[in-house]
Amino acid sequence: AAMAGWGWARAVRGLLLDVSGVLYDSGADGGVPIAGSAEAVRRIKASGLKLQLCTNETQATREDFVRKLRALGFDVSVAEVTAPAPAACRLLKERGLRPHLLVHDDLVPEFAEIDKTNPNCVVLGDAAENFTYANLNEAFRLLIGMEKPVLISLGKGRYYKETDGLKLDVGAYMKALEYACDVQAEVVGKPAKRFFESALAELGVPAEQAIMIGDDIENDVGGAQQCGMRALQVRTGKYRPSDENHPEVKPDAYVNNLAEAVDIILQQL
Amino acid sequence: AAMAGWGWARAVRGLLLDVSGVLYDSGADGGVPIAGSAEAVRRIKASGLKLQLCTNETQATREDFVRKLRALGFDVSVAEVTAPAPAACRLLKERGLRPHLLVHDDLVPEFAEIDKTNPNCVVLGDAAENFTYANLNEAFRLLIGMEKPVLISLGKGRYYKETDGLKLDVGAYMKALEYACDVQAEVVGKPAKRFFESALAELGVPAEQAIMIGDDIENDVGGAQQCGMRALQVRTGKYRPSDENHPEVKPDAYVNNLAEAVDIILQQL
Numbered sequence: 001a002a003m004a005g006w007g008w009a010r011a012v013r014g015l016l017l018d019v020s021g022v023l024y025d026s027g028a029d030g031g032v033p034i035a036g037s038a039e040a041v042r043r044i045k046a047s048g049l050k051l052q053l054c055t056n057e058t059q060a061t062r063e064d065f066v067r068k069l070r071a072l073g074f075d076v077s078v079a080e081v082t083a084p085a086p087a088a089c090r091l092l093k094e095r096g097l098r099p100h101l102l103v104h105d106d107l108v109p110e111f112a113e114i115d116k117t118n119p120n121c122v123v124l125g126d127a128a129e130n131f132t133y134a135n136l137n138e139a140f141r142l143l144i145g146m147e148k149p150v151l152i153s154l155g156k157g158r159y160y161k162e163t164d165g166l167k168l169d170v171g172a173y174m175k176a177l178e179y180a181c182d183v184q185a186e187v188v189g190k191p192a193k194r195f196f197e198s199a200l201a202e203l204g205v206p207a208e209q210a211i212m213i214g215d216d217i218e219n220d221v222g223g224a225q226q227c228g229m230r231a232l233q234v235r236t237g238k239y240r241p242s243d244e245n246h247p248e249v250k251p252d253a254y255v256n257n258l259a260e261a262v263d264i265i266l267q268q269l
Numbered sequence: 270a271a272m273a274g275w276g277w278a279r280a281v282r283g284l285l286l287d288v289s290g291v292l293y294d295s296g297a298d299g300g301v302p303i304a305g306s307a308e309a310v311r312r313i314k315a316s317g318l319k320l321q322l323c324t325n326e327t328q329a330t331r332e333d334f335v336r337k338l339r340a341l342g343f344d345v346s347v348a349e350v351t352a353p354a355p356a357a358c359r360l361l362k363e364r365g366l367r368p369h370l371l372v373h374d375d376l377v378p379e380f381a382e383i384d385k386t387n388p389n390c391v392v393l394g395d396a397a398e399n400f401t402y403a404n405l406n407e408a409f410r411l412l413i414g415m416e417k418p419v420l421i422s423l424g425k426g427r428y429y430k431e432t433d434g435l436k437l438d439v440g441a442y443m444k445a446l447e448y449a450c451d452v453q454a455e456v457v458g459k460p461a462k463r464f465f466e467s468a469l470a471e472l473g474v475p476a477e478q479a480i481m482i483g484d485d486i487e488n489d490v491g492g493a494q495q496c497g498m499r500a501l502q503v504r505t506g507k508y509r510p511s512d513e514n515h516p517e518v519k520p521d522a523y524v525n526n527l528a529e530a531v532d533i534i535l536q537q538l
Contacts, residue, residue, distance in 0.1 A: 175448040176441035
């Protein structure tokens with residue numbers, strides 16, 4: 001991350017941060033913070049820049065997610081989290097959809113207000129251990145039995161990194177159901193434009209004054225750039241050197257980690 | 270299946286039959302024969318037509334599969350079965366590939382002769398209950414860790430019908446791994462041309478004198494037609510009325526079941 005060529009960062013007024021792979025590496029043990037990231041969040045806030053977490057996390061309610069992040073030393077609040085489940089609930093209500101949920105047990109409370117009787121769509125999240133053969137067959141049978149199957153996927157990530165290794169993300173299971181039912185899923189979460197727009201609205205800063213910082217070349221960097229934002233890729237989390245040869249997406253800059261990104265951005269102000 | 274327009278069937282000398290959905294409906298209970306199919310197999314043999322079963326079955330060795338079919342009343346032998354696992358073993362040997370197997374426990378003996386140490390490819394079959402979150406993650410990690418991931422899929426079916434309902438087939442899981450690893454699987458089994466060519470060689474009849482009979486519009490009918498064969502779709506097994514509007518594949522004829530197909534074909538001879 002050479003500091004030349006960062007002049008565009010002078011206009012920045014707010015940051016959207018991906019969480020897993022940027023603030024911490026998730027894992028069954030609760031995960032571990034990435035060195036310097038908790039301090040970087042404090043420095044962002046002290047600088048007067050606005051901050052919003054823009055995550056595809058669907059293994060917990062926002063309340064539990066924030067509790068976990070705070071225990072890891074991050075000074076964040078529920079209002080600072082934009083996540084797919086609440087966005088999906090808005091969409092379900094708007095369209096009168098009653099979901100069958102194939103999601104993580106800990107996400108279910110986010111759908112407490114939603115009518116789930118006699119389902120007319122399937123909502124797919126990062127169900128992890130709930131991605132069983134039986135549960136996938138059940139979701140499949142519901143979809144294939146619908147006159148016009150509606151599949152809503154909370155993100156479309158390929159995989160993510162946990163402390164004990166890489167894990168298949170919801171996108172892989174989305175593709176399985178898409179293929180089996182010959183249907184195209186509607187994605188709620190990154191990289192959907194509507195989702196980034198919600199995050200920007202909650203950040204309170206227009207796209208051209210915001211920077212997205214993430215470890216996912218397609219869902220974080222590509223998605224944000226499609227919305228008119230600048231976007232940085234960190235070399236932490238699921239980052240792999242081959243990402244730097246991505247055929248379509250080119251970050252505005254690479255940084256070794258969030259701490260370095262914040263160092264450089266604050267120096268421009 | 271109006272009998273007019275079947276003149277082309279006069280040239281037939283051999284039949285390739287799909288098994289699940291044509292001879293019987295599979296299921297945890299061993300499955301149930303489709304009415305008239307056992308008698309139809311006997312009539313084919315009595316007529317002097319050659320017969321080969323061309324199946325994507327990967328939940329059992331050919332020996333066990335034939336034992337099950339015989340118990341259901343079908344007069345068939347191991348030599349009359351063309352299945353993906355033996356074809357995959359030939360391919361693995363040709364290319365010096367050492368597979369990690371994500372397959373049904375009962376298929377493993379088909380790979381007894383294959384070196385499976387230090388895997389440099391993944392072979393995916395219809396693993397059914399072995400399609401666990403942990404097993405899929407393991408296969409994914411092996412693939413993503415390879416410089417050039419090699420994924421071999423024993424068929425690419427979307428779903429199949431068992432006695433207790435529709436089940437996701439290997440193709441859905443193939444798509445999940447393809448997407449996660451950004452790789453294209455090599456399919457061994459229907460609808461691969463090479464697989465149909467093996468089946469025709471074992472049948473001992475050239476494509477233009479053979480008819481494929483199956484319930485899968487893409488993998489049976491489309492695949493066989495790509496090889497220059499005629500192909501019939503039965504209205505049993507996974508057949509759905511919407512198959513008759515398939516945008517690309519049109520069977521040479523529809524029949525209600527195998528018994529009707531054999532009736533009509535034998536009348537042409």
